[in-house]
Amino acid sequence: MFLSFARVVRLSLQQFHRNLWLSIATITLLILSLLTVNLVVALGAVSQAAVTVVQDKIDVSVYFKPEVSNEEVEQVRNTLLKRSEVKEVAYIPKEGALARFKERHKDDPVISESLQELGENPFGATLAVSAHDPEQYPKIIEFLEAPEYKEIIEEKNFEDHRLVISRINTLMRNIRSFGLGVAGVFGVIAILVVINTVRVAVYTHRGEIRIMRLVGASSWFVRGPFLFEALLFSFAATILTAAVVYLGLYFVQPHFDRLFENVSLSLIGYYSANAIFIFGAQFVGIFFLTALSSFFAVRRYLRV
Amino acid sequence: MINLHNVTKMYSEDAVALKNISFAVKSGEFVSIVGQSGTGKSTIIKILIAEERPTKGQVEIGDWDITRIRAGDIPMLRRQIGVVFQDLKLLPAMTAYENIAFALEVVGALPRRIKEVVPQVLRIVGLEDKAHRYPLQLSGGEQQRVVIARALVHRPKIFLADEPTGNLDALNTREIIDILKKINSFGTTVVLVTHNREVVNQLRRRVITLNGGEIMSDHENGKYVL
Structure with missing residues (x-):
């Protein structure tokens, strides 16, 4: 068993070495296929980051009536925070609202005098509610429209944001669909390239396969070197793709930062944080594909 | 040792390689199968190593009915038969x-x-001093001897040679035939497929003559009669 495995490995390395140019060409094509996949991954990360930035800027401000106490507002805040769709609730107490107003109008003596004449704080507390997903805002609004809240809430600005939120939701859905479409098309192209590359590599060995069969080699002994070669090709292609991707990102990141000033996304950081998953999945995928392609390509020549 | 019963091989309706042929080869025999090109000589070799399956009939090698052989058993069969192929099938690298x-x-x-x-086996075929040469660095006769040596490594009971002298000059042809005789002298059954008249006539062994896919004659100490 071990002897056969060692011979399979040796034959595979011989095949690799004796057909070095074909091996290099095969690995290059695998790298190009993987780079296509990485382009889709990077575009996905960038579009997701851009959408997140816009998403984070959306919230629903709930203005409470001045007579509502801070404790009551705190209670509403706690209830909101318990809801699964709510990500964050920023609380601005009455005093905070007044201080903020004063600060904003400190150079306007008329407003300062008016406030002094009123003698009391005319502002109510405010809650700024953010959802995990923009599509969840209508649910939050529905919750706030319950009769017990209607009496204490003076105003909600969701109506102002409704159009923006709706547009963002549509945009996000379109980006997701487009991303999936692009990934699908490039995925099919990459699969076809890999299958064809492996078929060519096996085709060049058809004479050897025939001879191996005629001198009594079992099917698995013939398949073994091709499967091990698929493992070598996949490993080399994944490592080299990772190197090219990191090198590319190193040069692209400064341009990216300049282009999207408000989007703080380090693609290198994103790749590093998910490297095992991204490149691990690519290695498993490309090995599965090359091994399967070689299995079927060799089968054709095994019928001797 | 080898039995063919009413074997027919058709590649298509109008391409019939063998028509209802039957013959048996005893253990230790040296049989030449002769005939012109396209008479089905090589098809017999292909059927004997399960490279082709007969359309009709039965083929037995020892206790194996190779007309019903499972794909997984074919390597086992081939390990027990030494084969010299018409096109050598050496790995150039x-x-x-x-x-x-x-x-x-x-x-x-x-x-x-x-x-x-x-x-x-290199010594048997007289190539011990050229063991580390690549096929392209060897003459046609030497390449043929490598193929014979390769066919001998499993110490087969049956040795099939498909036109082993096809591209060789008279001297090399004689050397190859001498090696086949030597293999036969060890008790190995030898089936030689050839269309070389001189070789067959000099051997003076059993000759099966094929014509148009049928057995035309089968003689002990036969001659090339076509």
Whole structure:
């Protein structure tokens, strides 16, 4: 068993070495296929980051009536925070609202005098509610429209944001669909390239396969070197793709930062944080594909 | 040892290679199968190593009914038959030694056995001094001898040679036939497929003559009659 495995490995390395140019060409094509996949991954990360930035800027401000106490507002805040769709609730107490107003109008003596004449704080507390997903805002609004809240809430600005939120939701859905479409098309192209590359590599060995069969080699002994070669090709292609991707990102990141000033996304950081998953999945995928392609390509020549 | 019962091989309706042929080869026999090109000689070899299946009839080698052989058993069958192919089938990237050793490696032979057997068979075919040459560095006759050596490594009970002298000059032809006679003298059954009149006539062994896919004659101490 071990002897056969060692011979399979040796034959595979011989095949690799004796057909070095074909091996290099095969690995290059695998790298190009993987780079296509990485382009889709990077575009996905960038579009997701851009959408997140816009998403984070959306919230629903709930203005409470001045007579509502801070404790009551705190209670509403706690209830909101318990809801699964709510990500964050920023609380601005009455005093905070007044201080903020004063600060904003400190150079306007008329407003300062008016406030002094009123003698009391005319502002109510405010809650700024953010959802995990923009599509969840209508649910939050529905919750706030319950009769017990209607009496204490003076105003909600969701109506102002409704159009923006709706547009963002549509945009996000379109980006997701487009991303999936692009990934699908490039995925099919990459699969076809890999299958064809492996078929060519096996085709060049058809004479050897025939001879191996005629001198009594079992099917698995013939398949073994091709499967091990698929493992070598996949490993080399994944490592080299990772190197090219990191090198590319190193040069692209400064341009990216300049282009999207408000989007703080380090693609290198994103790749590093998910490297095992991204490149691990690519290695498993490309090995599965090359091994399967070689299995079927060799089968054709095994019928001797 | 080898039995063919009413064997027919049709590649298509109008391409019939063998028509209802029957013959038996005894253990230790030396049989020449002769006939012009396209009469089905090589088809018999292909059927005997299960490279082709007969359309009708039954083929037995020892206790094996190879008309019903399972795909997984074919390698086992081939390990018991030495075959010299018309087109040699040597691996160009391997030396003579490696080509011969390869036939042992694929069946899982231990390195010690390979080191013992390969020089032995190289000696039988007289190529011990050219063991590390690649096929392209050898003459046609030498390449043919490597193929014979490779076919011998499993110490087969049956040795099939398909036109082994096809592209050789008279001297090399004689050397190859001498090697086949030597193999037969060890008790191995030899089936030689050829259309070389001189070879067959000099051998003076059993001759089966094929014509148009049918057996035209089958004579002990026969001659090339076409």
